[in-house]
Amino acid sequence: MIESIINSDKAELTQNTKKGAPVVLSTRVRLARNLVDAPFPERANMAQRSDLMARCANQIADLSQMKNGAFFDVAELSDLERQVLLERHLISRELCDSQSGSGVFINKDQTCSVMINEEDHLRIQFLKTGFSLRSVWKQIDRFDSSLENELDLAFSSEFGYLTACPTNLGTGLRASVMLHLPGLVISNNMDKVIRAVNQLGITVRGLFGEGSDATGHVFQISNQQTLGESEEEILSRLASVFKTIIDHEINARFKYLEENCACLLDQIGRAFGVLKNAYVLNSNEAMNLLSLMRLAVDLEMLPEVNRSDIDRLFIECQPGHIQYVAGEGIEADARDLCRAKTLREEFVQLPALDFDKVNKLG
Amino acid sequence: MSENLKCSHCNKPATVHLTQIVNNKIIKVDLCESCAQAKGVTDSEGYSLADLLSKTNLTLEKGEARIACPDCGLTTADFRRTGRLGCAACYRSFVTLLQPVLEDMHAGTAHKGKIPKVALSRQTSMAKLNDLENALHRAIAEEAYEDAAKFRDEIQACKKAAEYEAIQS
Numbered sequence: 109m110i111e112s113i114i115n116s117d118k119a120e121l122t123q124n125t126k127k128g129a130p131v132v133l134s135t136r137v138r139l140a141r142n143l144v145d146a147p148f149p150e151r152a153n154m155a156q157r158s159d160l161m162a163r164c165a166n167q168i169a170d171l172s173q174m175k176n177g178a179f180f181d182v183a184e185l186s187d188l189e190r191q192v193l194l195e196r197h198l199i200s201r202e203l204c205d206s207q208s209g210s211g212v213f214i215n216k217d218q219t220c221s222v223m224i225n226e227e228d229h230l231r232i233q234f235l236k237t238g239f240s241l242r243s244v245w246k247q248i249d250r251f252d253s254s255l256e257n258e259l260d261l262a263f264s265s266e267f268g269y270l271t272a273c274p275t276n277l278g279t280g281l282r283a284s285v286m287l288h289l290p291g292l293v294i295s296n297n298m299d300k301v302i303r304a305v306n307q308l309g310i311t312v313r314g315l316f317g318e319g320s321d322a323t324g325h326v327f328q329i330s331n332q333q334t335l336g337e338s339e340e341e342i343l344s345r346l347a348s349v350f351k352t353i354i355d356h357e358i359n360a361r362f363k364y365l366e367e368n369c370a371c372l373l374d375q376i377g378r379a380f381g382v383l384k385n386a387y388v389l390n391s392n393e394a395m396n397l398l399s400l401m402r403l404a405v406d407l408e409m410l411p412e413v414n415r416s417d418i419d420r421l422f423i424e425c426q427p428g429h430i431q432y433v434a435g436e437g438i439e440a441d442a443r444d445l446c447r448a449k450t451l452r453e454e455f456v457q458l459p460a461l462d463f464d465k466v467n468k469l470g
Numbered sequence: 471m472s473e474n475l476k477c478s479h480c481n482k483p484a485t486v487h488l489t490q491i492v493n494n495k496i497i498k499v500d501l502c503e504s505c506a507q508a509k510g511v512t513d514s515e516g517y518s519l520a521d522l523l524s525k526t527n528l529t530l531e532k533g534e535a536r537i538a539c540p541d542c543g544l545t546t547a548d549f550r551r552t553g554r555l556g557c558a559a560c561y562r563s564f565v566t567l568l569q570p571v572l573e574d575m576h577a578g579t580a581h582k583g584k585i586p587k588v589a590l591s592r593q594t595s596m597a598k599l600n601d602l603e604n605a606l607h608r609a610i611a612e613e614a615y616e617d618a619a620k621f622r623d624e625i626q627a628c629k630k631a632a633e634y635e636a637i638q639s
Contacts, residue, residue, distance in 0.1 A: 144558055144593070147542045151556035227554070249584070256586040260593055262558035267572075268581030270558045274571060279583035309577065336578020 110189045112178060113196070114432065119218040121196060122423055124237045128415040130406040131354045132239040133286040133326065133422075136197070137248050140271045140280035141230040141255070142262040148272040149210075149225040157209030161224050167258040168213050168222055173251050177215040183208040188437075191428030197235065202226050220251065227272050228280075230255075237419070239350070241283060241343050249339075268335060278335030283343060285350055286315070290325040290403050291360030292353075298327075301353060309333045310349055315395075324395030324422060329353065361406075365466070373463055376404050383455040389448040390440075394425045397451075408465045414458055421454060477502035539563040592632070599628050 117123055121134060142148060146160050168174055182190065182203060190204040198221045199212050210225040223231040232255075234248040255261075262270040268278035276282070292298045302312045315326045329350065331342050365372060379400040382389075389397075398421055405415045423429065430443045430450070438446070475484040477500060484500035538545045540563065544556030549564060561568065572579045602625045609618035 142558060147557040148555065150552075150554060151542050151544065252584075253586075253588070256589045259589070261586050261589050263586050263590065264558075264561060264581075265585075266580060267561055268583055269586075270555075270561050272554045274553070274555070274568060275575060277572065278576065278581045281583070333576045335572060335576035335581060338582045339584060341582070 109180060109185060110192060113198070113214060113218065114192065114429075116216075116218065118216065119196075120235060120237060121218065122420040124416065128412075128419060129238045131288055131357050132350075133288055133419060134197075134235055134237050135240050135244050135283075135285050136233060136235040137241070137244045137281065137283045138231055138233040139248060139252055140228040140269065140276045140282075141232065141252070142270055142272070143229050144260045144262045146229065149206075149227065149229060150272060152209075152225075154209060157207075157225050160229055161209055161211055164222075164224050164230060164259065165211065165213070167255065168224075170258075171251070171254055173220060173254070174213055174215055174222075177213055177220075179213050180211060182206055182210040182212065188428060188432055192432050195423055195426040195428045198233075199223060200226060200231070203231075220247075228276070239285060239354075241285075241347050241350075245283070245339065245343055275332075276334050279337075279339050279342065281334055281339055281342060282330050283346055284328050284330035287327050287329060287350070287353060287357070288325055288399065288402055289327055289353070289357050290399055291357045291364055293325045295360045295364055297356070297360060301356065305329065305349055305353070308345075308349060310346065323392050324399040326395075326399070326422070361403075365407075369466070373466060376400050376407075376409065377461060377463070380404070380455070380461055383451050385452065386448045388444045389451060390444050391425060391427055391430075391447065394447055394451065395422065398422055398425070404461060409461045409463065410458060417454060417458075421451065425451065475500045480504075537563055537567070595628060595632050599625065599632075602628065 113119070143160065143164070146152060146156055149157060149160075152160065165179060169177075169179065180189075180193075182199075185193075190199065193199045193212070193214075194201060194204055196218065198214055198218060200223065203210055203212065203223050203226045206225065210223070212224065213220075213222040215221070219235055221233050223233075232248060232251060234244050234251070236244050264270060269280040271277050271280055289298065289301075292301055305312060309332045311330050311332045313328045313330075315323060315328065331346050334342070337345070379397040383397050383401065398418055401410065401418050402415070404410045405412060405418065424433075425447050427440075427443060430447050431438055433450075434443070434446050476482065477484045480502060482502035482504075485503050536546055539556055539560045541559035542556035544560055544563075546564070546567065549555060549560075549567070555561065555564065569579065602621050606618055606621040606625065609615070609621055
């Protein structure tokens with residue numbers, strides 16, 4: 109069912125070649141919205157869930173932003189298909205595990221997805237590669253307003269948008285960036301950063317959200333609080349925290365490079381060798397090797413044009429993607445062979461690492 | 471003083487005493503050496519009591535009133551167990567329970583963000599239309615035809631305004 113998603117040549121996270129940036133992989137904003145006249149999904153019976161899904165699906169399908177988009181009924185997706193959508197950050201783990209009467213709309217370039225009957229009736233998400241909180245907010249705000257023209261949303265003047273969980277109450281807004289922070293991890297400063305931003309009401313999680321670990325040195329950082337501040341206030345507070353973290357990451361890299369230049373270059377060189385030649389690679393190891401390759405692009409050891417290839421491989425080397433492409437249901441061992449093969453084929457096409465530029469820096 | 475205090479986690483004698491200001495409230499916690507280590511409390515730079523307390527946010531007081539939401543039937547116990555509400559009306563039903571929870575959870579307890587103006591004005595005008603139609607039916611039943619004519623005109627004006635708004639948006 110999801111071939112169009114996998115094979116798309118316009119998908120934002122895997123095919124966008126223009127806007128990659130050091131440190132920041134992508135920006136996402138999501139809004140939680142509910143309809144006024146139906147119980148929240150967890151409390152609704154089957155008939156109410158189906159009715160709500162049909163009502164919302166009709167309205168969403170008509171929106172211009174969803175032109176040529178696709179709708180998937182979660183009940184009709186296989187476990188593997190759900191996992192692929194999860195790995196592309198188009199649906200959440202909660203939607204994967206949901207009972208029937210849930211679905212998701214995904215627009216053509218996979219920048220927008222709307223989950224129906226997740227924790228809330230509607231979870232709208234917009235994402236973009238690189239750091240662009242403002243423009244993503246503008247897009248989702250416009251989308252939300254056009255939805256409001258058609259649907260009666262649950263709203264109170266005191267508490268704002270009403271949500272199933274009080275943690276999302278008010279704006280219903282969760283904005284996050286995916287940051288690549290090898291410098292802070294290698295220099296053992298990540299724990300300190302996590303504790304410091306927690307104090308500011310900001311959460312740090314791994315690549316796949318709650319409970320996932322930070323393989324590939326990739327972290328998802330987002331606001332925790334949604335009530336008591338306007339969207340503008342939340343976004344500008346977040347933006348300044350993100351910028352501070354990015355500065356710290358760059359500093360950590362320079363410092364590490366100053367003190368351990370040979371060691372770091374050796375690590376990058378060996379990672380490149382492994383990616384080009386390994387025969388068996390599990391997902392964890394692949395993520396960590398790819399992390400070093402992204403760092404190599406930042407250090408100009410690999411051409412900037414290859415950044416998007418590496419970002420794409422971060423997603424395409426996830427277990428679900430490897431298995432989906434292999435076709436048959438294959439075991440973890442066989443997956444590790446497929447993953448290594450994919451990576452060999454990709455990396456053999458890259459030019460040799462340019463160590464000279466970094467040596468000049470150091 | 472410290473001899474009398476017990477660790478709030480394991481009841482061993484407490485040797486670490488913390489005071490922090492979270493959301494303008496002074497919060498004190500006493501911990502023994504090993505619990506303090508385990509929680510990372512000894513690192514004074516980055517430790518937050520808010521994290522330690524966050525798990526207890528949703529645990530509500532004993533002996534509180536038993537409420538059930540008239541719209542969806544959610545009870546206080548349901549809310550305490552899941553931390554989630556059942557429907558939009560729950561926010562009215564459980565407002566007294568929610569207030570302290572929201573204070574701990576968020577930057578404030580009043581919404582300062584976006585307002586769905588179109589949806590709200592549509593909801594208000596639908597409610598008004600509904601009232602007028604009821605009044606019209608009543609007037610006809612009571613044979614108060616002058617009133618009925620007045621309500622009919624008002625309904626037409628109301629519908630026209632709604633159409634105009636729809637075109638504008």
